[in-house]
Amino acid sequence: xxxxxxxxxxxxxxxxxxxxxxxxxxxxxxxxxxxxxxxxxxxxxxxxxxxxxxxxxxxxxxxxxxxxxxxxxxxxxxxxxxxxxxxxxxxxxxxxxxxxxxxxxxxxxxxxxxxxxxxxxxxxxxxxxxxxxxxxxxxxxxxxxxxxxxxxxxxxxxxxxxxxxxxxxxxxxxxxxxxxxxxxxxxxxxxxxxxxxxxxxxxxxxxxxxxxxxxxxxxxxxxxxxxxxxxxxxxxxxxxxxxxxxxxxxxxxxxxxxxxxxxxxxxxxxxxxxxxxxxxxxxxxxxxxxxxxxxxxxxxxxxxxxxxxxxxxxxxxxxxxxxxxxxxxxxxxx
Numbered sequence: 001x002x003x004x005x006x007x008x009x010x011x012x013x014x015x016x017x018x019x020x021x022x023x024x025x026x027x028x029x030x031x032x033x034x035x036x037x038x039x040x041x042x043x044x045x046x047x048x049x050x051x052x053x054x055x056x057x058x059x060x061x062x063x064x065x066x067x068x069x070x071x072x073x074x075x076x077x078x079x080x081x082x083x084x085x086x087x088x089x090x091x092x093x094x095x096x097x098x099x100x101x102x103x104x105x106x107x108x109x110x111x112x113x114x115x116x117x118x119x120x121x122x123x124x125x126x127x128x129x130x131x132x133x134x135x136x137x138x139x140x141x142x143x144x145x146x147x148x149x150x151x152x153x154x155x156x157x158x159x160x161x162x163x164x165x166x167x168x169x170x171x172x173x174x175x176x177x178x179x180x181x182x183x184x185x186x187x188x189x190x191x192x193x194x195x196x197x198x199x200x201x202x203x204x205x206x207x208x209x210x211x212x213x214x215x216x217x218x219x220x221x222x223x224x225x226x227x228x229x230x231x232x233x234x235x236x237x238x239x240x241x242x243x244x245x246x247x248x249x250x251x252x253x254x255x256x257x258x259x260x261x262x263x264x265x266x267x268x269x270x271x272x273x274x275x276x277x278x279x280x281x282x283x284x285x286x287x288x289x290x291x292x293x294x295x296x297x298x299x300x301x302x303x304x305x306x307x308x309x310x311x312x313x314x315x316x317x318x319x320x321x322x323x324x325x326x327x328x329x330x331x332x333x334x
């Protein structure tokens with residue numbers, strides 16, 4: 001009887017650990033609460049599944065798209081509005097795996113109880129149970145280490161003083177300018193897109209285009225913070241607007257609201273620019289700072305974030321229909 005009680009205690013602990021791991025992953029992924037939630041989604045036309053060229057601002061390869069309506073091998077359709085896409089993440093497979101383990105464990109225990117053998121009869125022996133618990137703990141440790149490594153990998157360098165010179169794309173051969181923002185960090189390289197742009201018609205990016213990219217960075221974050229879907233629909237493609245609407249709806253279900261303020265571009269450069277049919281595309285790497293806070297809707301209690309600015313490095317792709325204005329078509333994590 002003593003052994004059976006101990007086995008039952010260890011079994012319940014294993015179940016709790018199994019069920020707690022998906023929650024830990026969800027809380028960790030919520031740390032990036034800004035527009036896009038630190039994910040990679042959207043469409044880049046025919047280059048949706050091709051990583052953008054690396055730049056000085058984003059010297060490492062970007063994450064592949066986690067949510068996109070573009071099918072592999074098919075031309076992009078960023079202007080088509082999809083139904084709200086199912087959210088996925090870097091650890092989506094892990095969540096399904098742990099959920100399956102927990103469900104299997106609970107199922108085995110319930111069957112054992114039904115047949116009068118006890119909750120843990122299906123595990124075979126005390127040694128088998130300890131091995132099972134050890135595996136669960138190992139999975140928890142590995143996932144935590146992976147999450148910490150992922151955060152460190154994506155951590156941007158410390159921000160320089162306001163008005164510090166921005167880096168140009170090395171391919172431009174131009175010297176840094178003293179003026180901050182995209183006009184300084186990007187505007188000096190018209191037409192300075194990566195080699196991948198030669199696969200389609202080249203596109204020259206003018207200084208006013210860089211100003212538009214910087215302006216969209218702030219306006220999209222502001223509209224997200226205000227939960228202004230009408231504004232987001234004007235600033236983004238229908239596909240991106242549908243993802244933002246889905247994420248905002250999830251925030252409402254959770255009873256939280258994300259507030260973004262003091263968005264400031266620190267560094268940026270152009271990865272590539274090209275033309276497909278009647279649409280123009282420009283992919284830009286941007287390192288920016290912002291104040292990111294999440295509050296409860298009922299009592300406006302702070303549940304995440306603080307007054308200290310945080311930094312992020314993302315690669316945004318903008319689309320401009322012929323004769324139209326630039327719109328946000330994709331966000332990828334650098």
